[in-house]
Amino acid sequence: MTQRSTEPILEINSVSMHFGGVKALDNVSLTVNRGDVVGIIGPNGSGKTTLINCITGFLKPTLGTIAFHGRDITGKKPHKVADMGINRTFQVMRPYFTMPAYKNLVIPLSSPRAKRVGGWRGGGRHGDRNTVAVDILEELGFERDSRVPYKLAGTLPTGYLKRLELGRCLAMRPELLICDEVFSGLSASEISSLVPLIEKLNAQGITMIMVEHRLVELFRVANRVMALSYGEKITEGPPQDVISHPKVREAYLGSEEDF
Amino acid sequence: MSEPFKQRRRERIDRGVKVRSASIYALNSLEEIGYLLAPRMLLTCCFLFMPLALSPWPYWGRVGLSVCILALLSISFDFLANYVGLVSLGGAFFYGIGGYISAICNTEFGLPPFLAILVATILGAMICTIALLPCLPLRGIYFAIVTLMYPLLMIRLIEAFDILGGTEGFRGIDGFNSFWTEQYGLVLGLLVALFALRRFVNTDAGLVVRAVKDNDQSVRASGISVTRTKAKAVFLASLTGCFAGAYYIHMYSNVGISSFALDLSIMPIAATIIGGSGTLVGPVIGAAILVPLSELLRDFGSLRIVVYALVLTGFVVFRSEGLMNFLTRKYQQIERWVDIR
Ligand SMILES: Nc1ncnc2c1ncn2[C@@H]1O[C@H](COP(=O)(O)OP(=O)(O)OP(=O)(O)O)[C@@H](O)[C@H]1O
Ligand SMILES: [Mg+2]
Numbered sequence: 001m002t003q004r005s006t007e008p009i010l011e012i013n014s015v016s017m018h019f020g021g022v023k024a025l026d027n028v029s030l031t032v033n034r035g036d037v038v039g040i041i042g043p044n045g046s047g048k049t050t051l052i053n054c055i056t057g058f059l060k061p062t063l064g065t066i067a068f069h070g071r072d073i074t075g076k077k078p079h080k081v082a083d084m085g086i087n088r089t090f091q092v093m094r095p096y097f098t099m100p101a102y103k104n105l106v107i108p109l110s111s112p113r114a115k116r117v118g119g120w121r122g123g124g125r126h127g128d129r130n131t132v133a134v135d136i137l138e139e140l141g142f143e144r145d146s147r148v149p150y151k152l153a154g155t156l157p158t159g160y161l162k163r164l165e166l167g168r169c170l171a172m173r174p175e176l177l178i179c180d181e182v183f184s185g186l187s188a189s190e191i192s193s194l195v196p197l198i199e200k201l202n203a204q205g206i207t208m209i210m211v212e213h214r215l216v217e218l219f220r221v222a223n224r225v226m227a228l229s230y231g232e233k234i235t236e237g238p239p240q241d242v243i244s245h246p247k248v249r250e251a252y253l254g255s256e257e258d259f
Numbered sequence: 260m261s262e263p264f265k266q267r268r269r270e271r272i273d274r275g276v277k278v279r280s281a282s283i284y285a286l287n288s289l290e291e292i293g294y295l296l297a298p299r300m301l302l303t304c305c306f307l308f309m310p311l312a313l314s315p316w317p318y319w320g321r322v323g324l325s326v327c328i329l330a331l332l333s334i335s336f337d338f339l340a341n342y343v344g345l346v347s348l349g350g351a352f353f354y355g356i357g358g359y360i361s362a363i364c365n366t367e368f369g370l371p372p373f374l375a376i377l378v379a380t381i382l383g384a385m386i387c388t389i390a391l392l393p394c395l396p397l398r399g400i401y402f403a404i405v406t407l408m409y410p411l412l413m414i415r416l417i418e419a420f421d422i423l424g425g426t427e428g429f430r431g432i433d434g435f436n437s438f439w440t441e442q443y444g445l446v447l448g449l450l451v452a453l454f455a456l457r458r459f460v461n462t463d464a465g466l467v468v469r470a471v472k473d474n475d476q477s478v479r480a481s482g483i484s485v486t487r488t489k490a491k492a493v494f495l496a497s498l499t500g501c502f503a504g505a506y507y508i509h510m511y512s513n514v515g516i517s518s519f520a521l522d523l524s525i526m527p528i529a530a531t532i533i534g535g536s537g538t539l540v541g542p543v544i545g546a547a548i549l550v551p552l553s554e555l556l557r558d559f560g561s562l563r564i565v566v567y568a569l570v571l572t573g574f575v576v577f578r579s580e581g582l583m584n585f586l587t588r589k590y591q592q593i594e595r596w597v598d599i600r
Contacts, residue, residue: 056480082482090480096473099466107470108481110463129463172482 005034009207010055010086010176015064017050017231024050025061026231033178037198037208039218039239042228043251048211050089051228052178056088057081068176083113085175089165089182091211093221097154101142104153104164105133108171117173136167141193158185163194176207183214190216219243227251269594298590302540306450310442318563320442324510324552327449329530332502333542334453334526335496335530341537342460343492346399349391349406351523353500354507355413357383358518361505362429372433373444376505383501387493395489410519417516428515432508445506449543452499457539461493468492533574535581 010032017025025047032038040048053059055066057078065074073081082088096104108114109129138144140163147154153164162182169177183191191214198221202208212218219225219239226236229251235242242248301433306327313320332350339345362380364370370378394405397459435441459465467488471480508514526549527542534545552570556563577587 058476058479061403077484078476078479079482079484082480087482090476094474094477094480096470098473098479099470103466106463107467107478107483110467111482113482168477168481 007034008032009034009069010209011067011070012051012055013065013067015051015054015061015066017047017054017059018062023231025054027064028228028231028233030226030233030236032207032209035202035205036224037202037210037222039222039225040209040211040228041213041215041218041225041242041248045230046228047231048228049180050231052088052180052209052211055081056086056179082172083111084137085113085117085173086178087169087174087176088178089162089169089180089212091180093158093161093165095153095156095161095164095168097152099153100150101153101156101160101164102130102137102149104132105136105167105171106130108168110122110132111172113172116134133167133171136170137164140164140167140170140197142177159187159190170201174206176209177201178209180211181213182210183212185215195220216245264481267596269596271591271594292523302543303450306446310439314438314442317438320438321510322551322554324445326547327445328503328507329526329543329550330449330543330546331452331499332523332545333527333530333534334456335499335503335538337490337531337536337539337542338456338460338499339496340531341377342465342469342472343489343496344398345395345493346403347406347496348403348524348528349387350500351410351411351519351521352390352406353387353497354504354523355410355516356387356497356520357501357504358508359423360386360501362432362508362514363423364510365432366429372509374501376487376509379463379505380498380502382506384521387497387501388490390570391493391497392486392490395486395493404417407524410521410524413519414516424515426516428513429508430513430516432512432514434509434512440569441510448502448506450564452502453539453543456495456499460539464491468541487554531581533571533578533582535583535585538581538583538587541581548582 008031010030012028012030014027014029016023016024016027028047030038032168040051042048050059054061055073057073057076057080060075065072067073068081068084068086073084073086095101096107100228107127109132134142134144134149137149142149142160142163148160156164162185166179168184185193186194195217198210200209202221208221210218210222222239224237225239225242227234227242227245227248229247234247234251235245309323310320313323330356335353336347336350341349357379360383361372361375364375364378365372390409393404394402397405418426423429435444460469460470467478468491471485471488471492478485478488504518508518530545530549531542532545533541533548534543535541553563553567556566559566574582
């Protein structure tokens with residue numbers, strides 16, 4: 001495992017998000033330290049995606065503040081937040097359907113952040129971004145010499161699209177990577193190939209927040225888990241403690257089939 | 260096993276072009292480059308020879324220039340609508356702003372035509388981009404309807420406040436010093452605009468622009484400002500439109516509120532549909548069909564618009580993909596014999 005510090009990189013302070021009468025989030029607080037892999041679990045509609053939208057600027061919380069490296073980012077524009085190094089995948093996948101898979105990554109590679117943080121050869125030449133894009137896709141299990149990376153994203157099956165979502169984030173050189181259910185919709189074998197990748201990314205120093213329904217796999221990678229129910233935080237702690245928490249069992253694990 | 264048996268098979272001429280390795284198109288012979296370049300050269304040559312061919316008939320020479328003007332406006336429309344996802348009905352706005360600025364540069368500040376056109380193109384594009392900034396977050400029909408208001412608003416403002424020469428406009432603007440400069444200035448302008456935009460949409464910056472059309476949320480999530488990207492695209496489109504307007508007023512030596520006329524916003528749509536949406540070249544072909552057709556139909560008097568409408572409808576119904584997409588498909592289906600190695 002990576003050396004985990006107690007240096008907080010993301011601080012969520014009493015965030016509430018109301019949609020009219022619906023309290024999608026109610027007074028949720030969470031601190032993410034550098035190097036953490038924090039899991040967020042909760043039944044459908046418990047506010048997990050809403051929390052991600054609040055962090056990444058796609059929604060402005062009704063109440064509360066969010067700070068990244070001690071700087072207030074509440075209500076900042078999504079592209080500003082992404083530019084700071086908080087990158088997220090979308091639960092409902094949002095590839096560029098009309099472009100080949102590798103071109104999907106050329107867009108984040110053209111972003112100001114990718115130019116600044118770089119880490120890839122060249123520095124703006126057309127051909128280069130394409131190669132880097134294929135490199136990243138290869139790491140995610142797109143076979144380089146097959147036709148898959150060059151196919152239109154609209155024609156790819158779910159498994160590849162999920163990984164393409166991850167790829168778009170990785171191209172940004174994220175500091176905090178937020179995954180919204182990257183495992184769901186994948187087969188067991190696909191997941192078991194993704195888990196080592198997640199571990200590797202974490203070992204490279206990327207802090208992660210993972211929203212998941214697939215608890216077994218989540219608990220393999222997460223060092224801390226927060227459970228939400230109806231927008232409220234029930235508990236937070238090491239995976240074993242969370243899973244044995246009576247309220248979690250009641251709210252989330254009414255069906256034990258995940259075990 | 261004496262002579263190696265020579266076999267031949269038929270294959271499509273774009274085969275070599277379709278085979279790709281990582282990012283580059285593998286072109287393995289001059290012949291293949293030829294197949295790729297031939298259509299481009301054909302179009303370029305047509306436009307370069309047009310002034311020569313039309314020089315005996317000054318009237319048709321002017322028609323040729325009108326083709327170029329409409330082509331420029333149509334490229335601008337096609338680029339915004341089909342690459343950026345902004346369906347703009349403000350073509351007349353770009354055109355009028357370019358025209359008026361060039362007129363002022365020429366009559367007030369005494370700039371020679373080509374310099375005035377250059378200033379009008381750049382300054383006009385900046386003004387148009389700033390003017391359109393507030394509507395960039397709008398999409399689809401909302402953007403269309405708001406941009407439609409801009410030229411109409413200009414007409415009313417000019418009439419009501421009697422600014423910019425009022426309903427009279429500006430007269431006595433310098434023309435070009437010869438038939439040839441007039442012709443080639445515009446033809447070159449069109450070719451530059453066409454090839455530059457085609458090149459742009461295939462660069463990484465152009466890819467980002469197209470991504471905004473495909474999925475703007477993901478563009479945001481990639482740390483790129485959607486508004487700024489759209490603004491850049493609008494700037495490029497208005498460069499093209501302003502150039503057309505600026506050039507036109509020097510051809511006829513006057514500018515008036517007709518530079519903001521509605522058909523300057525509508526005709527490009529027809530040309531784009533006939534020629535093929537999302538191809539940039541298509542709209543040029545569309546313009547080359549529509550303008551001469553409309554001239555030929557002058558003899559029909561009031562029936563002109565009927566025939567015109569029938570032709571348009573025919574194209575939309577029978578060739579809804581547009582001529583360019585149709586021709587591209589047919590061209591790529593041409594087969595040739597090759598030796599099997
Ligand atoms: N834009 C919105 N407008 C109104 N209500 C919303 C909006 N977005 C989310 N909600 C509501 O907020 C609640 C939380 O939704 P959210 O998508 O965050 O749940 P989730 O935990 O991600 O669920 P799932 O596991 O199904 O993804 C739901 O009741 C949902 O209906
Ligand atoms: Mg969700």
